[in-house]
Amino acid sequence: MIVFRYLSREVLWTLSAVTAVLLVIIMSGRFIKYLAQAAQGVLDPGVLFLIMGFRMPGFLQLILPLGLFLGILLAYGRLYLDSEMTVLSATGMSQQRLMLYSLSPALIVALLVAWLSMGLAPQGVAQVARILNEQDALTEFDTLVPGRFQSMKDGSRVTYTQSLSEDRSELGGIFISDKRLSRAGDKERGISVLVAERGRQEIQADGSRYLILENGYRYDGNPGQADYRSIQYDTYGVLLPKPSVNADISEREAIPTSQLIGSDNLRHQSELQWRLSLPLLVFIVTLMAVPLSRVNPRQGRFLKLLPAILLYMAYLALLIAARGALDKGRIPPTLGLWWVHGIFLAIGLLLLYWEPLRLKWASRRVGQEMARG
Template sequence: MIVFRYLSREVLLTLSAVSAVLLVIIMSGRFIKFLAQAASGALDPGSLFLIMGFRLPGFLQLILPLGLFLGILLAYGRLYLESEMTVLSATGMSQQRLLGMTLFPATLVAVIVAWLSLSLAPQGANQFQLLLNKQDAMTEFDTLVPGRFQALRDGSRVTYTEQLSDDRINLGGVFISEKRLSADQKDRGISVLVAEKGRQEIKEDGNRYLILDNGYRYDGNPGLADYRAIKYDTYGVLLPKPDVSDEVTDRDAMTTRTLLDNPDIRARAELEWRLSLPLLVFIVTLMAVPLSRVNPRQGRFLKLLPAILLYMAYLTILIAARGALEKGKIPPALGLWWVHAIFLAIGLGLLYWEPLRLKMASRRSALEVTRG
């Protein structure tokens, strides 16, 4: 029991440290991406941390299996390097018994990953998509930042204002450049509006207008001398009505029960992917235990790179099989389970190869002694 607690503590502590580092790296990269979108006006800056919170379960469901795999390699590699495993082996600690003890922290991680992949991650993805739907319904004036040129997502309009009131109603020093399209979507040049000030007005029927005061409108084609200038005292522009959608279309945002009731092959692929993540935890544990065995003279990092490449091959093939299943290139009866079967066989081979090799070497030595 003492050895069991010691090994479990070593694995869980290393798992926590590795997962924390991986989470910081991945979250930092995603946060920079969302920050760039917020700077361009595609996202509300005030919702960045909320978005990261919604995406956190989706990150963790992929980080924890890798963290466990590296945790076993690093923790047991240190024990081999410091000859602690040699002492344990001398007291009867076989690879199979070591695997059995390692399955306890692996089961704990698998339960957490199952909770994340089957429940928490879909809920987070659902809230993330609803938040994006609300962001898409916002006009460029809702995310406008004073002193910065801001383009719509399709690039059809660029807006600039020098000043903006706290209630986002009154603007000062307004510039708007918009592409003019004909009924058949052909380019007819651009329209440029400049105004001393402007304001947003909401009528009783719910329509929103941008009212510009004391400005000019310029219409024409860039590079041609056919511009028309119009001076105005008041100019009104109808703004599109916000269209907030509560519909969730992404499969990763659907609940697991919804996927169970959906016969579509893409829904089945998503369901098998969610079930694959907890199963992946046990298989990578099976591979990590024999791969952690190192010679003290060779160093603890000798097998680390090949082990990581093996893990990445597992995950890459699994993702590719998921895409092929969604496109109907893999029979539904086969699903993703063949990938797990291949790497389960690899894990069993790694586990039993070294004892089998030592046993065969021992027999050869005995035969040589007998013949001598």
């Protein structure tokens, strides 16, 4: 029991450290993407941390299996390097017994991943979709920040306002630069620049919104050419486009698991099998990690780390490819993703029993040679 607690503690501590590092890396990249959209006025900066919080279960359901895999490799690799595993082997610790001890932390991780993939992750995706839908309903007027140039319409429009009232109904010191395109929409015909002393928002009966500018000028022309046209106006209306938010999520990811069960839709069946595959993935990578963590102290603990990571990446890539094939009907639902798990389960069993079988065959061959002599 002491050895079991010691091994489990080593694995869980390493798992926690690896998961924390991977989570920070992945969430930082995604946060930068959302931050760029907020800087462009596409997203309200106030919802950024809310979105990241709801996306965290979706990140963790993929990070935890990898964290456990690397945790076992690093923790047990250190034990082999410090000859602690050699001492345990001398007291009767076999690879099979070590595998049984490793299944306890794997069970904890698998239950956590199942909870995330079946419940929290779909709920989080649904909440993110709701927030982004609310952001889609905003206009350029709603996302303006005083004193900042904001790019809209894929960079073809730049808007600036010097001041903005608290109820966001009145603007002062307005500048708008808009690229003019040809009727085909593939060539630029110059730019239009609007400046005005003040402006206000006006909503039409059809729901479209206009920015009504007062006391300003409009300049049309091509940069570098002396063909600019200047128009002074008292009142000018500008249609406010709706920001387009890149949700980067699919609709089926937000469907509750209870609604996926029994569905005849191929995409729904694929999503259900994917969610079931993640907890199963935990046990199979544990089966592969235990024999892969065995290293010679003279070779270093990182000798098998790169091949092990490549094996894990091949497993995950094959799962994703099988999921795509199942979506398109190229694989029958009964076969689904299970054949991928079967392949890597066989690889894990081969890795686990390869060394004992090799030693058994070697001893048998030596015995036969001695009998002949």
